[in-house]
């Protein structure tokens with residue numbers, strides 16, 4: 405008997421969500437950018453998530469000037485995202 409699994413995003417969504425941060429930060433290669441944008445164009449869920457994360461990135465970049473500890477800040481944000489049930493790694 406298999407246990408009832410919680411709702412999981414499709415693998416392609418998990419992939420996009422995982423790369424979204426780097427994408428918004430302009431740190432992915434052009435091929436990945438194309439793949440991500442293609443997915444965002446047809447996936448409403450990921451589009452909403454991208455918009456949400458983009459707000460955070462925008463906030464972060466405005467904070468970066470004041471916060472030298474950007475790595476720590478990112479950890480905090482990722483923690484918030486996880487607690488919100490978003491950006492899960494799909495582990496297990």
Ligand SMILES: [Zn+2]
Nearest residue numbers: 416417447450
């Ligand atoms: Zn998606």
